Amino acid sequence: DTxxxxxxKYLVTQMGNDKSIKCEQNLGHDTMYWYKQDSxxxxxxxxxxxxxxxxxxxxxxxxxxxxxxxxxxxxLHINSLELGDSAVYFCASxxxxxxxxxxxxGAGSRLTVL
Amino acid sequence: GQNIDQPTEMTATEGAIVQINCTYQTSGFNxxxxxxxxxxxxxxxxxxxxxxGLEEKGRFSSFLSRSKGYSYLLLKELQMKDSASYLCxxxxxxxxxxxxxxxxxIIKP
Numbered sequence: 001d002t003x004x005x006x007x008x009k010y011l012v013t014q015m016g017n018d019k020s021i022k023c024e025q026n027l028g029h030d031t032m033y034w035y036k037q038d039s040x041x042x043x044x045x046x047x048x049x050x051x052x053x054x055x056x057x058x059x060x061x062x063x064x065x066x067x068x069x070x071x072x073x074x075x076l077h078i079n080s081l082e083l084g085d086s087a088v089y090f091c092a093s094x095x096x097x098x099x100x101x102x103x104x105x106g107a108g109s110r111l112t113v114l
Numbered sequence: 115g116q117n118i119d120q121p122t123e124m125t126a127t128e129g130a131i132v133q134i135n136c137t138y139q140t141s142g143f144n145x146x147x148x149x150x151x152x153x154x155x156x157x158x159x160x161x162x163x164x165x166x167g168l169e170e171k172g173r174f175s176s177f178l179s180r181s182k183g184y185s186y187l188l189l190k191e192l193q194m195k196d197s198a199s200y201l202c203x204x205x206x207x208x209x210x211x212x213x214x215x216x217x218x219x220i221i222k223p
Binding site for chain 2: 103108
């Protein structure tokens, strides 16, 4: 049973399109995250939600909009896709925010914008 | 600014020992994490250090010196499956994780 599942795993689309990536966790965690990993392999936090409330919102273009309908789900919608949005997007979850805050990651969604 | 430094790539031989270093400069410190990431896969948790000293977990150990802003991950009895990237991450005073770019470890037979 997958702990953190995200779909789709691969997404190829044209510039200017709108796309969504979905994430669900069945670990009972109360915090969920979206990370972007670019070609240089840096993991950059984009958003974090704790019990459906947005707690981290890094400097990300407002074309990216997260939505958390409940604490087990955190979806990412991207409007007007650009070439620079091509990356692997990882969803993750954790129990709490502090201390030994171990993240469990989803398998990643590889977005390619043509 | 906040910064995590680790070597880009290392090569080691199967059965040997390798040490991957990580130095950090962050706004506060609330723990240091090591994650393993195989190519095309998600990062998975390896270790957590918040106090100075060595934490041992099977073939893997992680060391921390807070005064030096330094950690290392020690991998013993290397196996081919240990070929992966190893990511160092520090939790700062705001409980945000600051990530290094990762060290790609190549294991040769």
